[in-house]
Amino acid sequence: MKKIALVLVLFLSFATVAFASGNKESVSSKMKVGMVTDAGTIDDKSFNQGTWEGILKAGEDFGVTVKYLKPTGTTEADYLKEIGNLYDAGYKFIVTPGFKFETTIYQAQDKYKDAKFVLIDGTPHTPDYATFRAEKNVVSIFFAEHESGFLAGVATALQLKEGSVGFIGGMEIPPVQKFNWGFQQGIAYANSNKGTKVMLKSENVIYQGTFSEVAAGQQLAAQMFDKGVTAIFCAAGGVGVGAINEAKSRAAAGKNVWIVGVDVDQYADGVYEGGKSVILTSAMKKIGTAAYDMIDAELKGNFPGGETLVFNAVNDGVGLPVKNPNLSSDVIKTVDAVFAELKKGSIKVSDEQGNLIK
Amino acid sequence: MNSDKLRPLWVALISVLLGLIAGGILMAFTGNNPVEGYIYLFKGGLMSIERIGNTLATATALILTGLSVAFAFRTGLFNIGASGQMLMGGLCATALGLSLNLPKPVLLPIVLLAAIIGGGLWGLIPGLLKARFNVHEVVATIMMNWIAFWTVNYAVPSFFKGEYLETESRNIGVNASLRVEWLTKLFNGSYINLGIFLAILSIIVIAIILNRTVLGFQLKAVGFNKDSAKYAGMNVNRNIVLSMVIAGSLSGLAGATFYLGYASNIQIGVLPSQGFDGIAVALLGANSPYGALATAIFFGILHSGKGFMNAMTSIPPEIGDTIIAIIIYFAATSLLIHKFLDKIKAFIKGARKK
Incomplete structure (x- = not known):
């Protein structure tokens, strides 16, 4: 112990001197x-x-x-x-x-x-x-988060065909907003071009305000699921982790609930008993x-x-993950076609709010 | 040598030493050399004039929250609400700083006063509840923390939000900032600000109040024994309220130094950790103003040197946090060390008698 104390004292007193030679590790x-x-x-x-x-x-x-x-x-x-x-x-x-x-x-x-x-x-x-x-x-x-969100929106709508979906965001900052806006456009695109009937009500579009409040994410997700939402797109960091946890416990109890992941392929994070995952797909950057x-x-x-x-x-x-075990092969085919059109530029996704929700 | 007077110092030093040893064991356990780790930890806090400035800037809010907790404790009150008081102080100061367009010498006293009032109010409420209805101040102050937290969550996006960011207020102007150019330059672009002088001034003022005034004597008397203070004719309830208001004001001032000095805006969704660290500062500083000063600076070194230690060694950042937490934890168990010293003393006395 004496040694440590001695060294500490030495360094305290030579603090400023030490700076001059502070950065000389082997280059x-x-x-x-x-x-x-x-x-x-x-x-x-x-x-x-x-x-x-x-x-x-x-x-x-x-x-x-x-x-x-x-x-x-x-x-x-x-x-x-x-x-x-x-x-x-x-x-x-x-x-x-x-x-x-x-x-x-x-x-x-x-x-x-x-x-x-x-x-x-x-x-x-x-x-x-x-x-x-x-x-x-x-x-x-x-x-281009809006493009990623768009693809996730199309995939979600195609897979669910009907019902209600929601969005939980972290902080209300441009990248998160663009995910949201793209997702809404994706749902709308599928509804008007692919014959789906998926709703996104404005009360189900929420920014929690942080990327860290896991408990709050769980609560928000619970409220949405209780209101009849079947899939939630979470662009919310730790808040999304809470939502995933809520979905897992509901799915384990036999409920039909899904989460759309964000940023990375979150499939593995949504796995619950029986090896199934609540992650429908992920809007990847x-x-x-x-x-x-x-x-x-x-x-x-x-x-x-x-x-x-x-x-x-x-x-x-x-884009979406390479593997999407929760999407049917027809859905994947259609989404791939949409992705190709995005690449060509024949489908354009707006990165602005316009008349979209929040 | 007056061993009783020096005793808190010994207890504090032993606590720190035990904490450092325990932290060192953890470093060794994760395959790192503790001596090297600590060298980098202290170098990180002190090796350049800029780093010393940052250490002091980190310590500023801790000095004030530590002082706040220590002061209330002298009156026998446990102020867990320093975080909330900090937030309210910061909110009031930021609000005025953003709304008023005045020259710096006029605006600074106004925003500081606003912070003191905001924090003081957040201390007043638990103080009144305690004095009037005997509501325990631990519960009341913790709840006040959350009221402050949600008030900020509501007020900032509604009234002061930035152009692009919902989650933090606009940046305050130069005139409301505690940062001044000469000080920043003196410390090579560090975050040190006028707050450090306010903190030191507060230490001196509180030390004088506690040790040299009738008010201080009364407050301490209430802390030692409420009933006998009452019997001696002191107004116990008034003293409880006053103590909480002063403690709250100090934390409010900490909020001003943090949000207008260290940072330059207020963020939502964060209950400042300085409020809780203040409890450890007060404990380790034996509830004395100068003890709080020394402890806060020590914690400042740890907090600001941690990053450099992480960068120079393979100690992961989470372990760095844990090591600091362990040191604080040992600081908080100083009571055990008191007991241990008592036993040793008794043992020595016993041996002498034989």
Whole structure:
């Protein structure tokens, strides 16, 4: 113990001196990739996890060192602190998943000029949205969530044929809203072109306000199911986990309820007794692929710094899972055809609210 | 040497040491070198002027909530409501900061006063309930936390929401912010703000109130023994209410330093953890103002160094949180250490008699 105490005392007194030589660990040629998590945990079955899995895969394939840090809170100060921690520890390629990092990266791009940033779902700007600026060390990545939501909506309507569906969102932020709007358009498309009769009432479109309140998600889902909703599309992180739990216990009791997953293929998370899953399908954003591709680009020396990339149906950046055990083969065929039309551009999905619900 | 006076210090140091040892065991258990882990933990909190600034910024709200809990405890009241008081203080301050367009020297005192009033009100209600109807303040303050939580959940999106974000208020302007350029520059762009001076000032004021005034004497007397204080002619109920109001005001001020200093807006859906950490700060600081100051800064180092420790070692972030929780946990069990010291003392005395 004495030793530890001694070392601590030493470091306390030499704190400032130590800084000068703080960052001298062996410089390997290998890249170090860091990630700062957004609100929620690394195993949120959604955004953080999707990004991290892509980074992990890059770590295996390319032999880069990877690390994630979890900020104490969700303020800009908390985010910037973790970026500083990664930077000081030699992680100079930093992936930040989420809209909420926009103002943080706006500052970080100048503060850490020799670091590179991948900002998923956002573009760097000042807090008052007056100035947008991405330096050569930042790539902004966006997804066409509305297209993904649209496909999920079509698939849901086709599989259910009739009945009522709902939507639970996390925070009311653009990516979540676009999932919602796309989903509504998908339902409407199936109703008017494929002869389905699926309702989406405005009372069943709810934003919970967080990505972390598991209990609240369970409650909201319970209320919707009680009102006769058969499938809920959850774009809500941890809140969605609560909804999935509620659906699982109801499905286990023999009720006909479904959840449409988000961001990643959530099929495995919806498995209940008997090996069946409550996840009808998932509206995927290939977040992991985006992170993986950026690391690959950096290693090949063509990091698209300063650019804004959009991952959509055309470049397979969004879509439904490869395997959908809960969809009939006819439904899958039709959805594939719709996806092909999206790719061609003969079906257009709006990313704006227009006269849609919320 | 007056061993009784120094005793709280020993208890605190032993608690911290036990916490560090237990945290170290956990690090070793997960296959990491504890010495290395702790070196990075403390380096992360202290190795540059910016990091020292961030540590102090992290400690600011903790100093005030710790002081709030400690102050109420001196009057025999357990204030679990520091989180809610912080939120209300922050809400009132943010509301005025966003609504009024005044120069900084005028606006800052106004928003700070608003925070103090907001927090004070949130302390007043449980205080009145306790004094009038003997409603236990633990229950009342916990419930007040949730009332504050849902009030913020309603008020922010309804009246102060940002242009694009529903879940947090607009950012406050420079004139309402506790951050000042010279301080930010002095600490190389850290988040340190005027809040730290407010916190230290509060420590001094509360120390004077407790130790040098009649009011302080009365409050402490109520804390020691309510009935004898009453017998001595003190107005016990008034003192209970007053103590809760002052405790609430301190937490309200913590809210201002957090939402207008460390952060620059108020978010919904978060009950600030500083309120609960304040309980540990007060316990470890033996309910003394200066003890709270020292403890809060120590916790500030832990919280702000954790990330660097995670980045430099293979200790996963969740373990980092657990280690801090363990240290706080040991801090909270200081009563056991008191008892242990009593036993040792008795043993030594017994040995001498023989």
